[in-house]
Amino acid sequence: MKKSLIALAVLGASGFAMAQSSVTLYGVADAGVGKIEAGSPAGNDASDKTEFISGSLMNNGNSRIGVRGVEDLGGGLKAGFNFESGLDLDNGNNLGSGGGFWGRAANLWLGGNWGTFKMGRTLNPSFYGTTAWELTGAANYSVVGNTYNFAGSGPRNNSQFSYKTPDFGGLSAEIGYILKPDNGDRAKWDMNVIYANGPIGAGLAVNKVKDGKTNYGLGGKYNFGNFVVAASYSQASVGDLRRRGFSLGGTATFGAFALTLDLTRDTKNELTGDKYTNGLVEAKYALSKRTFVYGAFLRFDDTNNYGIGVRHNF
Known part of the structure; x- marks a missing residue:
């Protein structure tokens, strides 16, 4: 009888511990057909042919599978993790953002x-500072x-070591830092300030590598209900060469259908020597809360690129 009571007590304690932690499997499947004349910052090569696309410049997003977990440590303190791997739906191979299996x-x-302290490979503060106002959801x-x-x-x-503040009525900030030995003997800092409350979304992103130029982006959007407008001004650098300019765009929503037009214009471009006006037209139709079809045309630095596909989030 005593052994049974002890066993029940152990099982009860175990169940309580499990109730305080959770692990979630999630992912994205995205594939379609498209033509790509331009390479992309992610390293996707141009093919200039209409073909199956997965993890390309003209997909809405990269297919991926990930696992994340969180444990309640008590007293308001929590611990968590996130591992995420890319998938190429063309052949089933790993599509690493950075080369490793958990490259994402x-x-x-x-x-x-008091906020969140994070360590490891992760989306950086500048990315979140941009997605606070960017119209396509960082497609x-x-x-x-x-x-x-x-x-x-x-x-x-x-x-990266990073700290993110709590949300103060829609206002938050995050700062990340990479030590010199972890970044080719050149320390790097990266930060954002974000305001997201009601119809307004705005973000400032700033980052700098030691001895490099300061990069920045400042943008905002306003949601009128069925129509969203957004504008920004950014500077990006590669070594001592800078590219600087502004963006202006809008999204109109009609039920399950959304249409986006977004434009950028260089005011300075030392990377190519030419100033470009780039543009995107994107159409999306939601089949459910987690699945949509899309079509997009991207005019990027004198190249024409298009894609048509389906994205499913799970």
């Missing part, structure tokens, strides 16, 4: 009412993302 995310965090074919590369930083950092 590999990080650990602690959080509470692969985002004209702002491709022209100014998320304030010149790209979407992810390796070996």
Whole structure:
């Protein structure tokens, strides 16, 4: 009888512990057909042929599978992790953003009412500072993302330590830092300030590598209900060469259908020597809350690119 009571007590305690933690499997499947004349910042090569596309410039997003978990440590403190791997639906191979199997995310965090501290490979503050106002949800074919590369930083950092503040009525900030030995002997800092409350979304992204130029992006959007307008000004650099300009665009929503037009214009472009006006037209139709079809045309630095596909989130 005593052994039975002890066993029940152990099982009860175990069940309580399990109830305080959770692990979630999630992912994205995105594939279609398209033609790509331009390479992309992510390293996708141009083919100039209409073909099956997965993980390309003209997909809405990269297919991926990930696992994330969180444990309630008590007293308002939580611990969590996120591992995420890319998938190429063309052949089933790993599509690593950075070369590793968990190339999209590999990080650990602690959080509470004081904010969140994170360590590892993760989407960086400049990325979040851009997506606070960008119209496509940071699609692969985002004209702002491709022209100014998320304030010149790209979407992810390796070996990053970061702290994000709590939300103060829609206002938050995050700062990330990479130590010198983890970034080719050149320390890097990356930060954002975001305001998201009601119809307004705005974000400032700033980052700098030691001895490099300061990259930045400042943008905002306003939601009128069925119509959203957005504008921004950004500077991205590669070494001592800078690309600088503004964006202006809008999204109109008609039930399950949404149409986006977004334009960028260079005011300075030392990377190519020519100033470009780039543009994106995107159409999406929601089949459900997690699945939509899309078509997009991207005019990028004198190249024409298009894609038609289906995206399913799970």
